[in-house]
Amino acid sequence: MTSGRIAVVLLAVHAALALWGAARNSVTYDENFHLPSGIAIVTRGEYRVSAVNPPLVKVLCGLAALGAGARPPAPEVLATHDQRQVGESFMRANAAHFHTIFFAGRCVVVLLSVLLGLLVCRFARRLYGPAGALLALGLYAFAPESLAHAGLVTMDLATGLGYLASVYACARSGRWRWWAWTALAVGLTALVRFTALLILPVLAALALTATLGLRVRRPGRLWVGLILLLPATLLMIQLGYLGKCSFASLAQQSFYSHGLNSLRQSMPWLRLPIPDAYLSGLDWQSFEAQVASPPTYLLGHIRTDPVWYYFPFALLFKWPLGFLGALVARAAWSPRTHRRRRRHEVFLLLPVAAYLLAGMFLVHLNVGIRYMFPILPLLCVWLGGLMPARRLAPARGPKRHRVRTALAIGLVVLQSLECLQCAPWFLSFFNLPSGGPGGGDRLVNDSNVDWGQGLIALRDELKRRGIARVHLSYHGTTDPAIYGIDYVPYIGGEPGREADWIAISSYYFVGLTQRMVTSRGTLPAVRIGFSALWKVPPVAKPAGCMYLYPVPHEEE
Numbered sequence: 273m274t275s276g277r278i279a280v281v282l283l284a285v286h287a288a289l290a291l292w293g294a295a296r297n298s299v300t301y302d303e304n305f306h307l308p309s310g311i312a313i314v315t316r317g318e319y320r321v322s323a324v325n326p327p328l329v330k331v332l333c334g335l336a337a338l339g340a341g342a343r344p345p346a347p348e349v350l351a352t353h354d355q356r357q358v359g360e361s362f363m364r365a366n367a368a369h370f371h372t373i374f375f376a377g378r379c380v381v382v383l384l385s386v387l388l389g390l391l392v393c394r395f396a397r398r399l400y401g402p403a404g405a406l407l408a409l410g411l412y413a414f415a416p417e418s419l420a421h422a423g424l425v426t427m428d429l430a431t432g433l434g435y436l437a438s439v440y441a442c443a444r445s446g447r448w449r450w451w452a453w454t455a456l457a458v459g460l461t462a463l464v465r466f467t468a469l470l471i472l473p474v475l476a477a478l479a480l481t482a483t484l485g486l487r488v489r490r491p492g493r494l495w496v497g498l499i500l501l502l503p504a505t506l507l508m509i510q511l512g513y514l515g516k517c518s519f520a521s522l523a524q525q526s527f528y529s530h531g532l533n534s535l536r537q538s539m540p541w542l543r544l545p546i547p548d549a550y551l552s553g554l555d556w557q558s559f560e561a562q563v564a565s566p567p568t569y570l571l572g573h574i575r576t577d578p579v580w581y582y583f584p585f586a587l588l589f590k591w592p593l594g595f596l597g598a599l600v601a602r603a604a605w606s607p608r609t610h611r612r613r614r615r616h617e618v619f620l621l622l623p624v625a626a627y628l629l630a631g632m633f634l635v636h637l638n639v640g641i642r643y644m645f646p647i648l649p650l651l652c653v654w655l656g657g658l659m660p661a662r663r664l665a666p667a668r669g670p671k672r673h674r675v676r677t678a679l680a681i682g683l684v685v686l687q688s689l690e691c692l693q694c695a696p697w698f699l700s701f702f703n704l705p706s707g708g709p710g711g712g713d714r715l716v717n718d719s720n721v722d723w724g725q726g727l728i729a730l731r732d733e734l735k736r737r738g739i740a741r742v743h744l745s746y747h748g749t750t751d752p753a754i755y756g757i758d759y760v761p762y763i764g765g766e767p768g769r770e771a772d773w774i775a776i777s778s779y780y781f782v783g784l785t786q787r788m789v790t791s792r793g794t795l796p797a798v799r800i801g802f803s804a805l806w807k808v809p810p811v812a813k814p815a816g817c818m819y820l821y822p823v824p825h826e827e828e
Contacts, residue, residue, distance in 0.1 A: 275402035279409055283389050286413035286422075287382055293696040294378035294423035297815070298727035299371065300699075301719070303425045304749035305355040307377050308345050308362035310334025310425075315344045319513060322355040323553030324560070325427055327512060328463035329384075333377035333425045340376035342366055356794065359749055370754050371728075377425045385422035388433040389413055392649050395440050396656030399616065404656030407680050411595060412652040414688040416701035421642060423698075427465045428642040434461025435623065435646035436653075438471050442478060443619040446490050451497040458501055459508025466554050467635060472501060474626045481618050506545055513547035525551075529558035561636070568638040569717040569784060582638040583631050586716045589706040590641050594687025596703070599651065601679055602658045620654045623647075640719030658683075699725055700778075700816030710816020713778045714806075722778035724748025726815035727755040730775055733814045741771040743823065745800055746788065747779035753791045761790045764800045767823045776802060776819045 273281075309322035310330030315338070319327060334342075342362075344350075349361040366373050392412045397405035412418055421429040437457035444450040458475070461468040479498050483491045510517060523540035527533050532555050535542070544551060568575045570582055588596070624647045637643050658680045660673040694701045694709035700721045702712030713721040724747055734742060734757065744759035746752050752759050760770045767774055779786065785799040810819040 275406055278406055279393050282409050282413045283386050286389055287386050289419050289695060290382045290385055290422035293419055293698055294375055294382060296696040296728055297423060297725035298755055299374050299750045300424055300723040300725050301749050303374060304359035306330050307333055307337055307374060307425050308358050311337060311342055311344050312350055314338060316350060318350055319549035320353045321350060321358050323549055324557040325465060326463045328460060329427055329430045333380045336376040336380050337373045340373050341369060342373045363750060363754060367754055374425060378423050381425060381429055382422050384433055385418060385429055388649055391436055391440060392652050395653045400656040400659060403659040407659045407684060408652045408656035410684040411598060411655055411687060412649060414691040415648060416691050416694060416698040417648055420698035421645060428645045430464045431468055432646040432649050434464055434468060435471060436649045439619055439623050442475050446493055455501055455504035459505045462505050462509055463512040466557055470630055474623050477622060478619055485615055509550055510547060513550055516549060517547045519543045527555045529555050530562055531558055565636040566639050569782060572714050574783060578636045579638055580632045583628065583644055586641045586720060589702055589712050589715050590720060592687045592690040593703050594683045594690060598655045598658060598683045602655050617654060620650050624650050642719055697815045699723060710813055714782060717779060717782050717784060722747055722817040724750060726818040727752055729814035730818050731755050731757050733812050733820060739773050743767045743771050743774040745776045745780045747777035747786055749789050751789055751791050761788060763798045772823050774821050774823050778817045781819055
């Protein structure tokens with residue numbers, strides 16, 4: 273079988289696994305904000321719902337959902353611009369085919385993941401040949417992290433695609449054609465997530481490295497192109513918001529964040545060429561970050577102060593052993609890499625280091641490794657170098673090449689087995705030393721484990737056991753009744769006799785605090801003490817993110 277056909281098979285398997293996850297995971301926490309927001313933009317031109325994320329992915333998924341029969345949220349609720357109220361209105365309006373609508377939107381992200389896999393393969397092939405390309409693609413295709421986010425209407429996978437595309441186009445050549453591709457990639461990425469603008473200083477660092485360390489024939493043109501990326505990105509942002517920009521001076525606008533308020537005080541006359549909704553969303557996101565960062569759950573402790581080492585630990589727990597082993601092997605073989613190739617690998621490793629360091633020290637969002645997703649495809653490309661160049665099989669060649677080939681194949685097979693072990697619950701994956709699938713939720717939690725994806729698995733488990741009703745502490749933004757679960761919301765105290773079983777989301781189980789969505793509306797933030805159950809094995813653990821226990825009622 274040719275390398276091209278093997279790549280097609282890997283991508284097809286990846287898509288099938290992602291679609292399986294999309295079908296079997298209930299709607300997650302942020303999806304209930306993103307998809308209604310996209311539909312509001314398409315149907316009403318309303319950008320101010322869930323404005324903390326730019327519109328591109330939301331609109332694409334919203335179009336797919338509308339094609340599946342989605343009904344927009346009520347106009348009077350849209351007027352509030354409150355993403356929770358809009359999400360609940362959308363959920364009630366589409367209760368009859370709620371999951372089908374979200375599945376349609378998720379299919380868009382599956383396609384983006386296939387495109388990202390193609391780009392990983394192409395980038396690795398350019399650097400390491402066909403064998404390295406297949407290794408890189410295999411590691412990406414069977415990464416639980418990529419499969420988890422490929423099946424969700426969220427921004428993480430699209431951010432990774434834009435980040436890799438920007439680096440790849442920048443690394444290609446100094447021709448204007450590739451500058452245009454770079455500008456397109458950066459501009460589209462800026463329409464996915466505000467923090468994607470970090471790619472601009474990363475590209476500047478790459479340009480500086482190339483100027484100093486590589487033989488750049490026309491460094492002047494390189495820097496002119498880099499400078500032109502800023503107006504090109506602003507133009508793309510304007511197009512993404514359909515030119516809805518008032519060009520009002522800062523003195524005429526009101527802001528919440530310290531940064532924009534300081535800018536308004538120092539330059540009240542300034543008129544920013546930025547769409548009003550984009551600026552408003554950026555302002556609100558900055559304000560939320562300065563008021564209070566989400567609590568960090570790490571190693572069984574809840575902390576409110578910045579924890580710079582959160583992501584290194586979380587990645588160590590969440591990445592498969594096959595992937596971690598490949599990183600170690602690649603680092604061990606790196607000194608033997610040809611010097612010219614090592615110089616070109618700066619285009620892979622410098623963006624990885626920049627993104628990881630920004631997450632550790634600048635952006636304090638210690639709620640999930642999804643915020644580090646863009647480094648995964650870059651590392652997959654780099655790991656393609658573990659395979660001896662231009663080789664597809666270890667039949668011939670030096671012994672060290674055969675050893676490297678066998679090791680590389682063995683590691684990708686190991687990772688694929690780890691991945692299949694947790695399918696289709698990829699979001700709650702942990703490697704074996706960290707507890708195995710669903711078993712590391714006392715190490716890290718939140719979207720690393722429990723993002724509200726377990727309702728379908730819980731419903732099926734209750735049906736299998738003949739349980740008609742259950743006490744439920746559910747972490748998510750969907751009413752569990754939408755999925756056919758008859759439940760009594762549990763917020764603490766002695767469970768009543770309405771049900772003989774209790775199901776608990778891992779998020780609440782470890783002691784984290786959040787608002788709770790019920791059939792009667794959203795309850796204020798609750799924190800429930802389940803420490804008495806921490807050493808009691810559950811009867812079942814649906815989707816690796818929920819605990820099911822019988823309730824021992826005292827006889828009257």
